[in-house]
Amino acid sequence: MNANRWRAFARIGAYALSIAIPAAFGQTSTVDEIAKYRQALQDGNPSELWEARGEALWTEPRGPNKMPLEKCDLGLGPGVVKGAYAALPRYFADADRVMDLETRLVYCMVKVQGYAEADARKNPFGNGNERKSDIEALVAYVTSQSRGVAMNVSVQHPRMKEMYALGEKIFYFRGGPHDFACATCHAEDNKRIRLQDLPNLTTLEGAQKAYTTWPAYRVSQGELRSFEWRLYDCFRQQRFPELVFNSDAAIALTTFLARNANGAPFDAPAIKR
Amino acid sequence: MADPMKIRANAVGDVTEVKVLMSHEMETGLRKDAQGTTIPAWFIQNVTATYNGKTVLSAQWGPAVAKNPFVSFKFKGGAKGEKVMISWTDNRGDKRTDEATIA
Numbered sequence: 001m002n003a004n005r006w007r008a009f010a011r012i013g014a015y016a017l018s019i020a021i022p023a024a025f026g027q028t029s030t031v032d033e034i035a036k037y038r039q040a041l042q043d044g045n046p047s048e049l050w051e052a053r054g055e056a057l058w059t060e061p062r063g064p065n066k067m068p069l070e071k072c073d074l075g076l077g078p079g080v081v082k083g084a085y086a087a088l089p090r091y092f093a094d095a096d097r098v099m100d101l102e103t104r105l106v107y108c109m110v111k112v113q114g115y116a117e118a119d120a121r122k123n124p125f126g127n128g129n130e131r132k133s134d135i136e137a138l139v140a141y142v143t144s145q146s147r148g149v150a151m152n153v154s155v156q157h158p159r160m161k162e163m164y165a166l167g168e169k170i171f172y173f174r175g176g177p178h179d180f181a182c183a184t185c186h187a188e189d190n191k192r193i194r195l196q197d198l199p200n201l202t203t204l205e206g207a208q209k210a211y212t213t214w215p216a217y218r219v220s221q222g223e224l225r226s227f228e229w230r231l232y233d234c235f236r237q238q239r240f241p242e243l244v245f246n247s248d249a250a251i252a253l254t255t256f257l258a259r260n261a262n263g264a265p266f267d268a269p270a271i272k273r
Numbered sequence: 274m275a276d277p278m279k280i281r282a283n284a285v286g287d288v289t290e291v292k293v294l295m296s297h298e299m300e301t302g303l304r305k306d307a308q309g310t311t312i313p314a315w316f317i318q319n320v321t322a323t324y325n326g327k328t329v330l331s332a333q334w335g336p337a338v339a340k341n342p343f344v345s346f347k348f349k350g351g352a353k354g355e356k357v358m359i360s361w362t363d364n365r366g367d368k369r370t371d372e373a374t375i376a
Contacts (some may be wrong), residue, residue, distance in 0.1 A: 044345065
């Protein structure tokens with residue numbers, strides 16, 4: 001991991017040299033320089049490689065049924081990808097469940113393509129060349145089709161209301177060996193972990209900025225990471241029990257955070273340190 | 274077989290700017306896996322860009338180049354609608370060639 005991180009920095013060797021000196025003075029300039037660094041990388045965001053692979057996975061006939069995912073209904077009708085992510089999570093009557101994108105993709109791989117559920121969800125987060133995640137590639141493609149679309153998650157449905165309330169509860173729930181809650185780090189302005197600013201997710205601006213920039217290519221990992229990965233890793237960092245992929249806890253938190261970002265134009269896959 | 278590259282080429286005046294994103298692990302040969310065994314080096318060694326059969330860029334890379342490399346360069350000439358071809362070879366002999374139309 002460490003070696004990987006250093007190599008990631010080598011990628012921006014030229015920029016790093018130019019920022020090394022000003023970065024030594026004060027917090028604000030470091031933050032500005034990180035912003036510049038993101039800007040510089042935005043142009044060649046490797047998330048595009050995941051988007052391209054995801055698009056191929058979406059259109060290719062795959063699985064025991066030899067069907068493309070184009071028959072998958074992400075909430076706006078079968079095959080409609082444009083803008084679909086900006087309205088997720090949502091309640092799906094066919095599954096009788098509130099689903100986020102990752103859960104819906106697994107559902108479609110099972111129902112449309114005929115995969116066994118265990119096979120569809122066995123590799124949610126990729127790790128290098130040997131273990132590429134189809135889910136993360138599909139997430140990259142689907143979310144890229146919502147770029148510029150304003151977040152519009154409705155909690156009108158009673159089941160959505162329930163999920164939102166549950167997500168809010170989890171957000172403020174303190175537990176684990178550190179007696180942490182998501183809110184411990186994400187409910188105050190100007191908090192940071194090492195040099196990374198943490199968004200205040202209880203403000204409209206903070207919630208919008210955070211939610212609309214995930215998924216993202218993590219330079220330090222060389223991987224595109226989905227929103228469920230973000231939550232999974234937050235749980236790990238809090239020393240909470242492992243957040244189960246596609247669990248109601250993950251979907252509830254996503255619902256809470258996505259709804260709070262309503263109104264802001266979606267702007268991902270992004271690039272992060 | 275490696276994943277395709279993502280290539281964008283834009284002609285502005287008489288200069289063409291090319292931006293290429295490659296999908297490659299770029300292992301340094303210095304990292305170790307969970308068992309402590311060294312992960313062998315695996316990286317792109319040669320990169321060439323050709324336009325109309327003429328080489329406009331030729332590069333030799335080493336293991337210091339990061340995973341999923343991005344390369345951007347400009348060359349003189351290049352007309353809209355024509356094609357730029359990029360190819361790479363890695364130290365395992367794996368190859369990949371892709372082309373893009375200049376916009």
